[in-house]
Amino acid sequence: MKTYSAKPLEVERKWYLLDAEGQTLGKLAVTAANILRGKNKPQYTPHVDTGDFVIIINAAKITVSGKKETDKKYYHHTGFPGGLKIASFKELMEKDATLALEKAIKGMLPHNTLGQEQFNKLKIYAGSEHPHAAQKPVVYTETEAK
Secondary structure (H helix, E strand, C coil), X not given: CCCCCCCHHHCCCCEEEEECCCCEHHHHHHHHHHHHHCCCCCCXXXXXXXXXXXXXXXXXXXXXXXXXXXXXXXXEECCCCCCEEEEEXXXXXXXXXXXXXXXXXXXXXXXXXXXXXXXXXXXXXXXCCCCCHHHCCEECCXXXXX
């Protein structure tokens, strides 16, 4: 019996809609990363982009547990001497509500060109409106993954 390997031209892509309101940052990021990689499909192949498009709305209403809102730190270096920038989760959410979710999901994807292609299929919006109604996104539920 041969092992099935998906071909890039055989992959059918769907659009999924995830609502971040009241959800935890990590759990939502895992769900989104699995959809982007295609791990929710039976034809998942690690070296082929078999994933779907993901639209996340209400990113500004995401939560974290415990004291992470003040204690969780995000680091960024400008590349210049003394250019280390540190921001807490709360400060990052005030600056741009989508950045924390983007960083969490990007860290769960492969760190190569395949991961970059998968990350480009992610669309995050702070509010409840999104411009992708023409793609007819399906509201994602955990039962679809099984």
